[in-house]
Amino acid sequence: MRNEFDKDYWEDQWGTTPGRRRRLPVNPYLAAETAHLPVGTVLDAGCGTGTEALWLAEQGWDVTAADISANALAEARARAAAGSGEHIDWVETDLSRWEPARAWDLVVTSYAHAQIGQLPLYRRIASWVAPGGTLLIVGHLHGSHHDVHRGHDHPEGATATLEGITSLFGSPEWRIDSAYEHTRTVDRGGSPVQLRDVIVRTHRLT
Template sequence: MTDTTAHTNPQEFWESFYQERDQIWTGQPNPLLVREAAELAPGTALDLGCGEGGDAIWLAERGWQVTAVDISATALGRAAAHAENAGVRDRVEFAEHDLSTSFPEGEFDLVSAQFFHSPVEQHDERTRTLRRATAAVAPGGSLVIGSHAGWASFVEHAHVDVHFPTLEEILDGLELAPGQWRVETSDEVEREMIGPEGQVGVRTDTVLRVRRTV
């Protein structure tokens, strides 16, 4: 997702976002990650944009050794506290990164980028980060990208300047080397959701899972 009119510093934006309330997210893992990773053998995982830690904790509870990164120190502090409460703090390493300028070192059996959208960064920045994420996937490992395909049905048309990448755009942007990757999932998923004023609507998401074969 990109808003071409936004020029706010990303770190300032996300710090402000998380400081607005004591809890932003439900604490539950993203369902697209659960769908795609539940049957994978545990190993090492990288959670990009971990927020308050729902995905990282879910992975750790299933035996993964997780590196979880976010641009917001506030989000990371909450995530670490939640991991401690869940009894998996020793299985998750939290690190602060602005992924447009720095990236965790190493290779991972699973790299997850769930709803890795930002209203204060351009589309090409997201694409560059996801492309960099492919280099962090170990041989035989998987990259799982969950994305919004559009606004929820109850959202007004005031956001026409926001671009949601298609599955084809996401896949093309990864620039996967021919013969070295296999596309295992490329789906659109429609789900019902409740709006901030109790509106009932639907939203379409996309999920892409690719595996490095060599």
């Protein structure tokens, strides 16, 4: 298995079991951490097959959903065609190199990985949050069974701690509103799997 999260890696990951991941539910932190926010524009950075992007569109958000994998986006578009996809702009791009010419009211990322590592990825996507906007990071902690479920081989720097993530937002430009770890159990094909998650929500002041 490759140990770098490049395009070939993700095309292989999303192409090996088409349709299986579409049954996964929206992560619970998305609703909990965005319920109070006014609906506006949102970027789902590393959207995969679109579970969170579709949920956001159903809530009325104007969604941009970006992912490096054409296989993942093909499945996401198929799902959107049968649901609330009219408010979603699907973008095939490498988040490590992308230079969008705009910012969003909300940027979310859920368990996404890039070749540059987790903290550099979070630093990049934070720059795409509009002043007054929000960044929501949902990641998984090293050693989580989420690693096994998704079939990921994690190289150095592919996971991040709560302390590491919050250290990115110590400047006066940012206010950290939520920062915690949480363990939850999900049903994967009839068997329970425990996930150890890290969640950070931060508000860009200027």
